[in-house]
Amino acid sequence: MEDALRKRGAGLTAFFFSGICAISTGVIVSLLQDQHGFDYGVTGTLLSLMNIGNLAAGFMAGLLPGRIGMKKSVTLLTIGYAAGYIIMGVTGWVTLLMLAFFLLGIAKGSTINTCTILVGDYSKDRTVGMNLMHACYACGALLCPFFIAAAAKIGAAAPMLALAACGAALWLVFFVTPMDGIAGKKGGSGTDWSFLKSRKFWLLVGLIFCQNAAETGVTSWMVSYFKGSGIISGTVSAYTVTVMWAATLIARLLIAFVVPLKKPAKAMIVMSLGCIVFYVGLMLSHTQLPAIAILFCFAFSMAGMNPTAVSLAGRMTNVTSIGVLLPAASSGAIIMPWVIGAAADRYGISTGMATNIAPCVGLLVFSVLVSRLPGEEG
Secondary structure, eight states: OHHHHHHHHHHHHHHHHHHHHHHHHHHHHHHHHHHHTOOHHHHHHHHHHHHHHHHHHHHHHHHTHHHHOHHHHHHHHTTHHHHHHHHHHHOOOHHHHHHHHHHHHHHHHHHHHHHHHHHHHTOSSHHHHHHHHHHHHHHHHHHHHHHHHHHHTTOTTHHHHHHHHHHHHHHHHHHTSOOTTHHHHHOSTTOOOGGGGOHHHHHHHHHHHHHHHHHHHHHHHHHHHHHHHTSSOHHHHTTHHHHHHHHHHHHHHIIIIISOOSSHHHHHHHHHHHHHHHHHHHHHOOSHHHHHHHHHHHHHHHTTHHHHHHHTTGGGOSHHHHHHHHHHHHHHHHHHHHHHHHHHHHHOHHHHHHTTHHHHHHHHHHHHHHHTSTTOOO
């Protein structure tokens, strides 16, 4: 029992630090854009490279534990947060920044996979555990603008170096956590690949693909959108990340402790409808207060989608299936920032952000399909 609590606690703690390190990129990329004069296309490429790293790490996190052990693979892959932000703090060369964002993605993907196993396998209730884990992530994300603003008072490179320290703290959590037996019981030559034949598995991949695309489109570009469109001033726009993640934190804590989802599949339909309505409202908002209020509502609607979808995987969840599910779905987070950046360069930032309605509609489609599966109707 004590060992289980320690592993679960490590997953929750590491995901908190990952929230700071991963979500800070939306603010950091805006700072880099201002410092070095990058256009929207370069900015979108950097963000997409982070998510390509996330994709690659997911597959590595699913395969490496069976070969070199869980501890070695995790500590190898999660050093990318510290390394990536150090690179950003010391150089403005685009090629090296591309490497830095790729390393951040590797660390992010490995952390997601590892924490999903640590928390999911050692929680009495998977839905509660996953929402609590993502609440820890949201809490870290909530703090990142304040963290960056405090560090920025020291110097231009200080925010990146402070985030590198957070990445080192995350790495240390995994380094001191016992991970014996995790890969052994879930991976190796006896791995069950039957989940690949499951229609439910691939519908969940599609659903999380759309969730990653829609959420990343907002978290990566919203600060730049508010600044570029003039809706919110440059200084205040950075704190819209806090608004979004405050809503996310509240929603996930409500799901975990106050209003647990008795019908998760049906609940996701309601959430996805909310995402569509509020995102359209966000695109139609041209003044500060309505934009912030609707962004809060959008984030509140989106908050439960990912943890609830992952929890629905049920018995299919192991190192290997998570190593396929999350990376495959994370390709949505690779594609959408690039699509928004490309559209913004050609037609303007407002049109670029409007393209993000497509994955929001996809959420509804896949939620309906999942709800019609046998055993998910009620």
